[in-house]
Amino acid sequence: MSDTHTPNGHIVVRDAVIELGDKKDRFRAVDRISFDIKAGQFVCLLGPSGCGKSTLLGALAGHIPVTGGSLSLGGRAIEGPSSERGLVFQQHTLFPWKRVIDNVAFGLKMKGVAKAERQARALELLRLVGLAGFEHKYPIQLSGGMQQRVEIARVLINQPQVLLMDEPFAALDAQTRWVMQRLLLDVWAKIGTTVVFVTHDIDEALFLADRVLVMSQRPGRIREDIAIPAARPRGDAWVTSDDFIHLKRHCLELMRDEHRRNFAASLGNAGDFAGAFI
Amino acid sequence: MSAAQLTLDQAPLEGVADVPVGDVSSAGKRRTRWPLGRILVRGLSLIAFVAFWQVAAQYRLHLGIVTFQNVPAPSEVVPALWNLLQSPKVLDHVLNSLYRVFGGFLGATLAGTILGLWIGRSRWAADLFLPPLEVLRPIPGVAWIPLAILMFPSSEMSMIFITFMGALFPILLNTIHGVGGIDPRLVSTARSLGASRTRLYLEVILPGALPSLVTGLSIGMGTSWFCLVTAEMIAGQYGIGYYTWESYNLQRYADIVVGMLLIGVFGMGSSVLVRKLGDLLTPWYQLKGGRDHE
Ligand SMILES: Nc1ncnc2c1ncn2[C@@H]1O[C@H](COP(=O)(O)OP(=O)(O)O)[C@@H](O)[C@H]1O
Ligand SMILES: [Mg+2]
Numbered sequence: 258m259s260d261t262h263t264p265n266g267h268i269v270v271r272d273a274v275i276e277l278g279d280k281k282d283r284f285r286a287v288d289r290i291s292f293d294i295k296a297g298q299f300v301c302l303l304g305p306s307g308c309g310k311s312t313l314l315g316a317l318a319g320h321i322p323v324t325g326g327s328l329s330l331g332g333r334a335i336e337g338p339s340s341e342r343g344l345v346f347q348q349h350t351l352f353p354w355k356r357v358i359d360n361v362a363f364g365l366k367m368k369g370v371a372k373a374e375r376q377a378r379a380l381e382l383l384r385l386v387g388l389a390g391f392e393h394k395y396p397i398q399l400s401g402g403m404q405q406r407v408e409i410a411r412v413l414i415n416q417p418q419v420l421l422m423d424e425p426f427a428a429l430d431a432q433t434r435w436v437m438q439r440l441l442l443d444v445w446a447k448i449g450t451t452v453v454f455v456t457h458d459i460d461e462a463l464f465l466a467d468r469v470l471v472m473s474q475r476p477g478r479i480r481e482d483i484a485i486p487a488a489r490p491r492g493d494a495w496v497t498s499d500d501f502i503h504l505k506r507h508c509l510e511l512m513r514d515e516h517r518r519n520f521a522a523s524l525g526n527a528g529d530f531a532g533a534f535i
Numbered sequence: 536m537s538a539a540q541l542t543l544d545q546a547p548l549e550g551v552a553d554v555p556v557g558d559v560s561s562a563g564k565r566r567t568r569w570p571l572g573r574i575l576v577r578g579l580s581l582i583a584f585v586a587f588w589q590v591a592a593q594y595r596l597h598l599g600i601v602t603f604q605n606v607p608a609p610s611e612v613v614p615a616l617w618n619l620l621q622s623p624k625v626l627d628h629v630l631n632s633l634y635r636v637f638g639g640f641l642g643a644t645l646a647g648t649i650l651g652l653w654i655g656r657s658r659w660a661a662d663l664f665l666p667p668l669e670v671l672r673p674i675p676g677v678a679w680i681p682l683a684i685l686m687f688p689s690s691e692m693s694m695i696f697i698t699f700m701g702a703l704f705p706i707l708l709n710t711i712h713g714v715g716g717i718d719p720r721l722v723s724t725a726r727s728l729g730a731s732r733t734r735l736y737l738e739v740i741l742p743g744a745l746p747s748l749v750t751g752l753s754i755g756m757g758t759s760w761f762c763l764v765t766a767e768m769i770a771g772q773y774g775i776g777y778y779t780w781e782s783y784n785l786q787r788y789a790d791i792v793v794g795m796l797l798i799g800v801f802g803m804g805s806s807v808l809v810r811k812l813g814d815l816l817t818p819w820y821q822l823k824g825g826r827d828h829e
Binding site for chain 2: 363411412
């Protein structure tokens with residue numbers, strides 16, 4: 258833990274309802290969800306695809322308004338995007354026309370920080386994510402894993418109070434994903450921001466999180482709130498331990514339940530039948 | 536490369552470091568190879584063309600629908616070209632044409648880019664500016680010549696205006712198209728990283744539209760020359776188009792071809808210049824394979 262530890266990253270979600278779609282197609286994507294996340298905690302939102310994880314994260318980012326209930330960060334209501342909440346998606350959103358270093362320094366440039374200073378800070382962050390030496394490349398010259406590292410560095414330069422990550426490693430191959438998960442924990446250990454990490458991968462959630470919030474099928478609710486007590490730093494010992502296997506079996510059962518429930522619901526609705534298997 | 540080594544060493548954890556995809560920097564510069572055989576065929580084709588021209592002109596060939604009776608032969612054109620290049624007039628003609636082309640072209644670049652960025656981003660601006668522009672768009676630049684002469688007291692201004700009209704629409708439409716193609720996620724990312732509305736234009740909208748804008752500029756440069764030459768034939772004093780037309784009026788037939796050659800050389804030179812500058816401005820786009828240069 259270092260000086261960049263942010264004490265204001267406390268998230269409070271109270272009875273959040275999010276409805277999507279227009280008029281008659283309107284439906285409830287997130288249904289009266291409540292939870293608290295302590296500052297500095299690493300929380301995974303785990304759930305089947307389509308259950309509203311991205312929607313909830315989008316609301317925390319301030320891109321999607323809630324229909325009911327409230328969201329707050331550090332005691333202040335969330336009302337629109339802000340650089341204190343850094344968002345990382347599955348597909349990178351680096352500016353193709355900017356070199357890696359200028360992509361990372363972008364947030365500081367917008368704050369009016371002088372060029373020399375912001376580039377020095379950007380280099381520091383690139384070193385943190387293991388990309389020193391690549392600062393003058395363009396995003397297209399990097400592999401998918403490297404692009405996500407740049408993305409993380411670019412978000413971190415704003416010293417956000419919370420890092421919101423929406424399946425950031427889902428598009429990477431298994432080995433790269435493995436490397437990136439360890440890298441993320443390593444970075445997080447140094448900066449200590451709150452992290453909300455969306456995934457549908459049980460292993461990923463159990464490896465990364467202090468706490469896993471398992472969501473139910475649409476409309477999304479919190480099905481279970483699981484604490485992961487394993488010590489850090491975590492490594493192969495944790496993912497092969499009995500506790501891990503035990504938790505994994507429990508999560509699998511929860512997820513299977515959700516599928517079964519969805520399947521039963523769709524029997525009455527032939528149109529949605531195929532969707533139940535996805 | 537040593538850069539890859541560096542990360543491996545400095546990565547905060549050991550393991551499988553992901554490596555960059557291929558060597559993208561060389562992929563953009565893929566060159567067509569020219570074996571000797573193809574060079575030979577192409578050279579012979581050029582020689583055959585000039586030889587046919589020489590023979591047709593020399594023997595005043597009649598080919599039914601086309602006659603070479605008054606066409607100057609290459610053997611007359613080359614000395615005429617040499618003469619012109621040695622006379623002080625040539626600089627006057629060339630500089631006048633360049634001045635008009637670049638005047639109109641730069642004006643069109645400014646207007647087309649600013650309007651295009653604005654129209655591309657704001658529905659309000661599109662509703663405000665597009666209707667009259669849509670009416671004017673199908674009218675070719677050269678169709679403006681008579682009206683332009685009436686509208687501008689100096690014929691110099693009217694010619695610049697015509698080259699402006701020629702370049703405006705390719706630049707404007709390509710800019711609008713480029714803005715439309717920008718990934719909306721980049722815009723919201725810039726916003727959440729703290730970009731204000733004006734910074735957004737400079738940091739995201741303009742660079743995002745730039746590759747398409749550059750295409751518009753190189754098309755616009757071509758149409759500028761096309762419009763200019765026609766305008767000079769009608770309204771000009773000095774200028775390469777004027778020189779060509781004057782040669783016809785004075786029955787200096789070899790000079791007509793000299794004028795045509797100059798138009799070709801400077802027209803192509805300007806387009807190449809625009810494209811090279813465009814490539815310099817869009818290095819990331821070149822890495823991607825870039826636009827195909829015909
Ligand atoms: N803008 C939208 N309009 C209408 N429906 C949407 C929109 N975004 C997402 N959905 C639907 O809402 C549900 C939840 O989506 P999402 O939050 O993306 O799920 P997840 O991220 O858990 O896979 C899905 O059924 C999806 O099809
Ligand atoms: Mg999602």
